[in-house]
Amino acid sequence: MAEPAMLPRIAGQADAATSSAPTSGIAPRGAIRLEGISRVFGGGVVAVDRIDLDIQAGEFFTLLGPSGCGKTTLLRMIAGFETPDAGRILISGREMQSVPPHKRPVNTVFQSYALFPHLSVAENIGFGLRMRGVARPERLARTEQIMALLQIDAFARRNPAQLSGGQRQRVALARALVNEPEVVLLDEPLSALDAKLRAELQVELMRMQKRLGMTFIFVTHDQHEALVMSDRIAVMEQGRMLQVGPVLDVYEQPRSVFVAEFLGLSNIWKFTPRPGNMAETAIGALSIATPITTQRTAMIRPEKIWLYPEADAPRDRPNMFAGVVREAIYMGASTQYNVALAGGAIVLALDTNNQAAERSWGPGERVVLELKPANIMLIDG
Amino acid sequence: MSQNLAPPIRRALLLTSLPVYGLLYAPLALIAVFSFAPAPGSTTAGLHWYNDLLHAPDVLAALRRSLTLALGSSILGTALGTLMGFGLSRFRSRARSGFAAALPSLIIYTPIIMPSLVFGISELIFFNLMHKATGLFAAGLLTMGIAHVTFQAPYVALVVFARMAGLDPNLFEASHDLYANGRQSFLYLTVPVIRPAIIGGFLLAFTLSIDDFTISYFTAGPGSTTLPIYIYSAVARKGISPDINALATLMIATVIGIGLLQYGFTRQKDRQTVPRTGD
Numbered sequence: 247m248a249e250p251a252m253l254p255r256i257a258g259q260a261d262a263a264t265s266s267a268p269t270s271g272i273a274p275r276g277a278i279r280l281e282g283i284s285r286v287f288g289g290g291v292v293a294v295d296r297i298d299l300d301i302q303a304g305e306f307f308t309l310l311g312p313s314g315c316g317k318t319t320l321l322r323m324i325a326g327f328e329t330p331d332a333g334r335i336l337i338s339g340r341e342m343q344s345v346p347p348h349k350r351p352v353n354t355v356f357q358s359y360a361l362f363p364h365l366s367v368a369e370n371i372g373f374g375l376r377m378r379g380v381a382r383p384e385r386l387a388r389t390e391q392i393m394a395l396l397q398i399d400a401f402a403r404r405n406p407a408q409l410s411g412g413q414r415q416r417v418a419l420a421r422a423l424v425n426e427p428e429v430v431l432l433d434e435p436l437s438a439l440d441a442k443l444r445a446e447l448q449v450e451l452m453r454m455q456k457r458l459g460m461t462f463i464f465v466t467h468d469q470h471e472a473l474v475m476s477d478r479i480a481v482m483e484q485g486r487m488l489q490v491g492p493v494l495d496v497y498e499q500p501r502s503v504f505v506a507e508f509l510g511l512s513n514i515w516k517f518t519p520r521p522g523n524m525a526e527t528a529i530g531a532l533s534i535a536t537p538i539t540t541q542r543t544a545m546i547r548p549e550k551i552w553l554y555p556e557a558d559a560p561r562d563r564p565n566m567f568a569g570v571v572r573e574a575i576y577m578g579a580s581t582q583y584n585v586a587l588a589g590g591a592i593v594l595a596l597d598t599n600n601q602a603a604e605r606s607w608g609p610g611e612r613v614v615l616e617l618k619p620a621n622i623m624l625i626d627g
Numbered sequence: 628m629s630q631n632l633a634p635p636i637r638r639a640l641l642l643t644s645l646p647v648y649g650l651l652y653a654p655l656a657l658i659a660v661f662s663f664a665p666a667p668g669s670t671t672a673g674l675h676w677y678n679d680l681l682h683a684p685d686v687l688a689a690l691r692r693s694l695t696l697a698l699g700s701s702i703l704g705t706a707l708g709t710l711m712g713f714g715l716s717r718f719r720s721r722a723r724s725g726f727a728a729a730l731p732s733l734i735i736y737t738p739i740i741m742p743s744l745v746f747g748i749s750e751l752i753f754f755n756l757m758h759k760a761t762g763l764f765a766a767g768l769l770t771m772g773i774a775h776v777t778f779q780a781p782y783v784a785l786v787v788f789a790r791m792a793g794l795d796p797n798l799f800e801a802s803h804d805l806y807a808n809g810r811q812s813f814l815y816l817t818v819p820v821i822r823p824a825i826i827g828g829f830l831l832a833f834t835l836s837i838d839d840f841t842i843s844y845f846t847a848g849p850g851s852t853t854l855p856i857y858i859y860s861a862v863a864r865k866g867i868s869p870d871i872n873a874l875a876t877l878m879i880a881t882v883i884g885i886g887l888l889q890y891g892f893t894r895q896k897d898r899q900t901v902p903r904t905g906d
Contacts, residue, residue: 327800347803354804360797364819374805377815421805 273339276303276428276461278324283333285319293319294330295485301463306455308464310472311482312508317465321431324463325354338428348377352429353422357437359414361406367417368393368402374425392424395454412443423454429461436471448474469509473497481505499623506545506625511582513593514545529591533564533619541624548582548596550621555605559614567615569593571607581606585615655879662872676873686874689857696768696853697836700775705829707776708783713817715784716791735788738781747845750774754846766848774846775836782835783828790824823892830889834882854878
């Protein structure tokens with residue numbers, strides 16, 4: 247996963263903050279392990295509840311969840327701004343509980359950017375190196391290098407107050423990356439930007455992470471952002487990790503209704519098992535491909551549902567449902583159809599608009615939906 | 628804002644404000660005018676009384692004492708007040724509610740709202756007792772200086788505290804995140820960022836000290852007559868004389884000058900402030 251750093255290293259660049267601490271075990275540089283981490287705030291609010299997690303070195307890992315789920319608290323504990331009430335945090339195999347923030351091999355990109363108002367862009371970026379006693383010539387060289395990489399060298403002498411949101415975001419990122427930390431922590435760094443800039447910076451962040459080979463831990467409540475950028479994601483709710491895994495796995499095979507609903511659109515039905523691996527749901531009996539054991543909830547993503555004009559629908563296949571389009575929501579690349587079945591249940595189906603001229607439906611038109619058995623996922627509970 | 632008001636209301640407000648400003652500034656203007664009064668036996672207005680001041684050894688000695696006292700106490704008061712404001716703001720960020728959260732403002736405001744007469748008398752009693760017990764703290768410039776520092780520090784703390792409260796708390800975390808220990812964070816982030824507040828606080832402390840009468844009067848000793856005390860005793864002895872008008876005018880000019888300076892530093896602070904998020 248980790249690519250070798252392509253940023254040419256400058257001679258004599260010792261990593262003062264990190265090389266002094268003794269390493270235990272064989273954990274690679276930038277790997278993170280959380281063991282039984284808990285944090286309870288005053289008033290008994292459990293922000294983080296016994297979390298175990300391994301993050302690989304060089305991974306782009308995203309903590310995804312609604313506000314108040316504990317993702318930011320978890321990030322702040324890794325940075326050292328919060329102290330866990332229980333558990334161990336290991337970075338590159340080293341225990342971190344008693345290490346203050348300024349001695350941890352991590353750098354944070356804050357949601358508010360937290361750029362120092364009294365320093366220029368270049369001085370902001372060089373701050374970490376200056377605090378670590380890196381000599382001025384090397385400091386300037388590294389600062390210039392990272393500014394060139396992030397294309398902010400034109401603003402080197404400006405004050406943060408004179409920059410746009412996107413430029414500030416880049417400066418905040420450069421200020422973290424220039425220190426070549428083992429781990430970069432990003433706390434919703436894109437949430438204050440408009441959609442277009444956000445999309446640009448998402449790609450740029452990803453590219454930068456792959457290029458420098460550092461571990462990125464990214465906190466967001468935006469599921470789209472999580473899907474676009476991450477190698478793996480952890481979906482959090484009420485201080486717990488509901489599911490951790492590669493983006494594809496979590497999206498395609500959510501293990502709980504919360505994860506299914508938080509990550510993208512979904513159709514979810516409770517069911518009663520019937521002979522022949524059938525599931526009796528609110529829309530009728532569904533033929534299921536995976537063997538039904540203890541699961542009692544069925545889920546299918548809207549884009550996994552096939553739509554047919556009533557006349558052309560195949561007759562000889564399972565899970566065909568006729569319905570009437572209630573709403574057709576045009577979203578540019580695709581159209582979302584809210585289809586009312588005979589019993590009144592609404593099914594969401596997504597159709598790409600690559601042949602919209604030939605096939606598209608308006609409200610009131612009749613369609614046939616195909617829920618292929620292989621596309622129906624079973625969820626426990 | 629005033630554009631939203633109906634013209635009659637605007638006129639009424641203007642008419643009320645004029646006498647208020649008149650009452651505020653007319654006496655000051657009057658003193659300034661009187662200070663240019665002609666010398667005895669002459670009919671031409673001029674700088675006669677100012678010239679007199681330059682040749683009055685008592686006045687010059689009192690001025691020198693006032694400046695020494697103001698400068699010395701302001702430096703110490705600013706240093707202590709800055710640390711106090713910084714400490715209280717960090718304390719507040721930990722305590723979110725209840726008595727603990729209200730404590731900082733309580734600590735800052737109590738000395739400020741205390742009547743200076745009470746403050747002065749209590750200092751007098753305190754220094755007397757201390758003097759009897761230790762032989763130190765003889766009434767004089769030193770006791771006056773200590774008393775001045777005690778009322779200056781809370782004002783400075785208030786200014787610094789207000790500046791700190793307006794800063795993104797993430798700034799301090801960011802400095803630690805970028806390898807600054809507590810001392811480095813204070814020196815390279817806190818001090819530069821609150822510098823306008825420190826300078827403003829210093830100037831405020833200076834003006835407070837240089838025109839303080841009540842507390843100085845109670846803590847002064849023989850040979851520590853400052854300008855305000857000199858003016859008071861001169862007026863008590865021989866009534867208002869033109870040279871006092873000249874002295875008062877000079878003090879007004881000084882204080883206005885310092886006030887303008889302070890305003891300049893406050894403006895600079897506003898320019899530097901970065902919005903918390905986004906555009």
